[in-house]
Amino acid sequence: MNIAFDALPLIGGNMTGIGWCEAGQTTAMARIHPENNYYYSFFSRKSSEDYIKIERMQQFMQDIKPKAGHFSGLAYRTVSNFIPVPYKLFFGKDIDITHFFNYIAPPGVHGKTVITVHDMVYKAFPETVRSRTKMMLNTGLKRSMKQADIIVTDSEFSKSEIIKYFPQYQDKIRVVLCGVDLQKFRPCQNPERIPEVKKSLGIEGEYFLYLGTIEPRKNLERLISAYHIFAQHVKDAPKLVLAGGKGWLYDSIFQKVTDLKLTDKVIFTKYVPSEDMNPLMCGAIAFVFPSIYEGFGMPPLEAMACGVPVLASDSASLPEVTGDCAVVCDAYSEESIADGLNRLYSDTELRSELSRRGIRRAENFTWENSAEQLYSVYKELVK
Numbered sequence: 001m002n003i004a005f006d007a008l009p010l011i012g013g014n015m016t017g018i019g020w021c022e023a024g025q026t027t028a029m030a031r032i033h034p035e036n037n038y039y040y041s042f043f044s045r046k047s048s049e050d051y052i053k054i055e056r057m058q059q060f061m062q063d064i065k066p067k068a069g070h071f072s073g074l075a076y077r078t079v080s081n082f083i084p085v086p087y088k089l090f091f092g093k094d095i096d097i098t099h100f101f102n103y104i105a106p107p108g109v110h111g112k113t114v115i116t117v118h119d120m121v122y123k124a125f126p127e128t129v130r131s132r133t134k135m136m137l138n139t140g141l142k143r144s145m146k147q148a149d150i151i152v153t154d155s156e157f158s159k160s161e162i163i164k165y166f167p168q169y170q171d172k173i174r175v176v177l178c179g180v181d182l183q184k185f186r187p188c189q190n191p192e193r194i195p196e197v198k199k200s201l202g203i204e205g206e207y208f209l210y211l212g213t214i215e216p217r218k219n220l221e222r223l224i225s226a227y228h229i230f231a232q233h234v235k236d237a238p239k240l241v242l243a244g245g246k247g248w249l250y251d252s253i254f255q256k257v258t259d260l261k262l263t264d265k266v267i268f269t270k271y272v273p274s275e276d277m278n279p280l281m282c283g284a285i286a287f288v289f290p291s292i293y294e295g296f297g298m299p300p301l302e303a304m305a306c307g308v309p310v311l312a313s314d315s316a317s318l319p320e321v322t323g324d325c326a327v328v329c330d331a332y333s334e335e336s337i338a339d340g341l342n343r344l345y346s347d348t349e350l351r352s353e354l355s356r357r358g359i360r361r362a363e364n365f366t367w368e369n370s371a372e373q374l375y376s377v378y379k380e381l382v383k
Contacts, residue, residue: 001382002111003029004067004091006100007040010060011053014245014271016213017298018118021154022101023060024179028371030063038064041091041098043073067091080106081139097378099152103137105144112381115144116152116176119295119316120161121217128217128293130248145169150377152176154296157317176374178296179367184274185305187359188282197279201269206238208341209284209308211272212291212299215247219290219313219331221256226290226337228260234345237265238285245271281306286344286351289313292331297321301365304358309351311340321365325357 005026009019030038040057054066069076069090079085086108091098099114100106122129122137129137145151151172153159163170188194198204208227212218220242231237240262242253257266272280281287287303290313297318300310304325312318313331322328327343327350330336344351 001036001096001378002039002094003036003378004039004041004095004098005064006098006102007042007053007057007066008073009102010040011042011056015274016245017296018102018116020298021116021118021178021296024181024367025176025371025374026064027060027062028179028367029375032368032371033375034063039067039095040064041067041069043071043076043090044068045070045072076106077104081136084108097381100144103144104140105147107143107147109147112149113147114150114152114377114381115148116154117141117145117158117162118154119158119293120165121293121295123165124161125217125293128215128249142166145172148172149381150174152374152377154178155317155320157320158295174377174380176377177365177370178298178301179365179370180298180301180305180362182305182363182366184278185281185302185362186278187307188279190279191282193279194283197276198283200276201241201243201267201272201280203239203241203267203269203283206285207241207267207283208238208286208288208344209241209243209281209303210288211243211277211281211303212289213244213247214242214250214253214268216249216253217291217293219292220253222331222334223288223290223337224253224256224260224262224266226334226341227266228262229334229338230341230345231262231265234342238345240266240288241269241284242266243269243272243280277302278306281308284308286311286327286341288337288341289318290329290331290337290340291315291318294318300326301362305362307355307359309344309354310358311337311344322358323361325354325361327354 084107087106088110093110097112101116227240286309288311289300310326312326315331327340329340
């Protein structure tokens, strides 16, 4: 087969979970099924910016070739929302399957079309989604799902959510679980890197860690309030580190820290580069992820793979990911989150047990397993 992957999630600046999901699935597939031809498709205007894009893709391109369409990607995406300019005009007719990993498929794709719909947060919690994303999904997602031959999603929870809002596409949906890179996320092999990374991020002493986008649906305001409750009862409480790039509507999150007079206890870091994630996680007392809504929830799985005990909410897909390997809290209760922090801080035996169980569970979520699930979807399409 000739299989193309839309590379936009890999080249659009700082990588988010969608980009890492695509990278994990596509590189594993190309490695274990070398009998096919694989391409990363992206729009290019032969500018200096495009060289940066290709540079970003280099780490994933060992078994996958670049395939450029010579036009402005932004202009094409904008126009094709309203005028059905065929995608194949730019990328030809030699591809059997094209997979778009970020919800939307353009019109006129040659061969079979697969889209990944990670969640329905724009329907379930529209107030937590930025306006331009809502507009894109409101104008394009229904058309994309109708056009797609198969709709892939990350969890049984997300499948049920898609069916709730778009029952007419139930028969097209296939669940392909995400994975974790067990070479990158594992118990720390270089402990000397932990103090180096802590220093680079302005962290001193013990800390709880959240790693992800700073945005409303991650429930960070409640986490900060819960930490305030916890810290009032614990002398020399560990810091709370909120690490990651800014999403949107984050001002109130920063303000919450100021209002509760926690500026010396809550640390916001910059976007954490890939090579620093493992030592940052391994240095934490526990990983905290009381998110309201997740299509899968890769960060707690990555923490589990590192042997770091996890606090996670009982919401959305998180129970599918963490199983019995996390302290579970009510996402809507500051007291419940605070109790979880206290349990993890005070009970060393619990932390050790969760570490052991988490490592074992994470071994079931490899990118190779994920890629095989996705490959079976592709084979289904070309029977």
